[in-house]
Amino acid sequence: MSDLAPHERANREFWDREADRYQAEQAVRAAWGVWSLPEEELDVLGDVAGKDVLELGCGAAQWGIALARRGARVVGLDVSERQLEHARAALAEAGLDFPLRCAGAESVPLPDASFDVVVSDWGATAFCDPYAWVPEAARLLRPGGLLAFSGATPLSWLCLNAEGNGWDARLNMDSFGLGRLDRPDGTVEFALPMGEWIRLFRSHGFAIEDLLELRPPEGATSTFRDERGLAWARKWPLEQIWKLLKR
Amino acid sequence: MSLSDHARRNREVWTGYAPEYAEGAARAWAQEEITWGVWHVPESELRALPDVAGKDVVELGCGTAYVSAWLARRGARPVGVDVTPAQLETARTLQAAYGLGFPLLEASAEDVPLPDGSFDLAVSEYGASIWCDPYRWIPEAARLLRPGGELVFLVNGTLLMLCMQEDEASPGPELLRPYFGMHRFEWADEDGIDFHLGYGDWIRLLGANGLDVEDLIEIRAPEDAKPHRYPALPEADWARRWPSEEIWRARKWA
Numbered sequence: 001m002s003d004l005a006p007h008e009r010a011n012r013e014f015w016d017r018e019a020d021r022y023q024a025e026q027a028v029r030a031a032w033g034v035w036s037l038p039e040e041e042l043d044v045l046g047d048v049a050g051k052d053v054l055e056l057g058c059g060a061a062q063w064g065i066a067l068a069r070r071g072a073r074v075v076g077l078d079v080s081e082r083q084l085e086h087a088r089a090a091l092a093e094a095g096l097d098f099p100l101r102c103a104g105a106e107s108v109p110l111p112d113a114s115f116d117v118v119v120s121d122w123g124a125t126a127f128c129d130p131y132a133w134v135p136e137a138a139r140l141l142r143p144g145g146l147l148a149f150s151g152a153t154p155l156s157w158l159c160l161n162a163e164g165n166g167w168d169a170r171l172n173m174d175s176f177g178l179g180r181l182d183r184p185d186g187t188v189e190f191a192l193p194m195g196e197w198i199r200l201f202r203s204h205g206f207a208i209e210d211l212l213e214l215r216p217p218e219g220a221t222s223t224f225r226d227e228r229g230l231a232w233a234r235k236w237p238l239e240q241i242w243k244l245l246k247r
Numbered sequence: 248m249s250l251s252d253h254a255r256r257n258r259e260v261w262t263g264y265a266p267e268y269a270e271g272a273a274r275a276w277a278q279e280e281i282t283w284g285v286w287h288v289p290e291s292e293l294r295a296l297p298d299v300a301g302k303d304v305v306e307l308g309c310g311t312a313y314v315s316a317w318l319a320r321r322g323a324r325p326v327g328v329d330v331t332p333a334q335l336e337t338a339r340t341l342q343a344a345y346g347l348g349f350p351l352l353e354a355s356a357e358d359v360p361l362p363d364g365s366f367d368l369a370v371s372e373y374g375a376s377i378w379c380d381p382y383r384w385i386p387e388a389a390r391l392l393r394p395g396g397e398l399v400f401l402v403n404g405t406l407l408m409l410c411m412q413e414d415e416a417s418p419g420p421e422l423l424r425p426y427f428g429m430h431r432f433e434w435a436d437e438d439g440i441d442f443h444l445g446y447g448d449w450i451r452l453l454g455a456n457g458l459d460v461e462d463l464i465e466i467r468a469p470e471d472a473k474p475h476r477y478p479a480l481p482e483a484d485w486a487r488r489w490p491s492e493e494i495w496r497a498r499k500w501a
Contacts, residue, residue, distance in 0.1 A: 195463040234427075
């Protein structure tokens, strides 16, 4: 854990502090994004049975447990020890056992080419520097492996209001130079303009398989976003899933 | 060869525009350097194109064919395809003036009377890339390319299409229309029909036609950008903050 970047340390402090409240209040499920869109509908991951799956930023391992039940050999990674305590409890309750590792996604203590799928749903991929974690994901995947992760669209960042808690129908921030957001709560998040994402993926041997810009259905409910967030996200994509194949 | 209704309508519109575009065409043909878009950003900076020497190139929606002319001077064998005879007439006049002959073909990029697998590069700058329906012209571009061939096309910036005003006033930062459902655009003050997709839709469409996305170049107006003459397009201040133009690069699976 000594080689964490300063923003990873800040994010770990936040998650160690907030994990209990988050896991108690947010009703996190193994479904995509803030409106919990079902994998059965989006079909991002395909058949995971018999595959080695790494979850980056697993939290209480909701996704890991769901994928293990579908026959995947899962490893859960999280930077927060407190989150992993919740994951251990959840595994015990589910009667499952798979490895949980405490580490950031920018430097993962696991061997090269050891996974078929690297997945993250608003996980470490939102809180780590893409220029550090994308090369790690490329290293960890076998040829033909899938990287799938969800997070904020660049458009949603550009439209963030001054308080940082809602979205305007207006570009408030410049697109050129977009990359890092320092939140008032001390956390640091990352998002890139579309072209930068594409160049970064390509430079690490990924083929661009798909970009799902998520639109919540009418009346969708979320413990993360309010009605105004839903109204915005019905018109403009607030979150997206990249699907990339390692060559 | 069949023409879609929007292709017919856009041909009428461009027949009307052709006389005023002849002057800009002469300037563009006179230019040695390859540049992109209304900010004239040099190809030497963007590096969107491969080495074209000895390559078969099709320009889809070539208009006055200045891009083909630039590529011909670098050793390419271009074919210019455009649906508007008046624009091709300007191109022919300039070909004669510069002694630079290459085939010009009257057709919509949605239905090109050329054989499969006959080009190494398909290019479009504000051509078919915005005036044809991508669900028709991308399959045609893919068909025309040889395995390993490249597709390079410039479109209006995606954010710009959300901010573009109806009344030909320069856009501001307000999002005036939704992103979901972007495809066919009709405007209050103009008869032409143009087409713009969201990022995910482009990626899926290219992939479905056997084209691997290689790059998306978001063009930033240079600091010393000169004003352009298109009232509906943003001023340099806007285009310094958000990309007003984007170049997609894709390659047909070998």
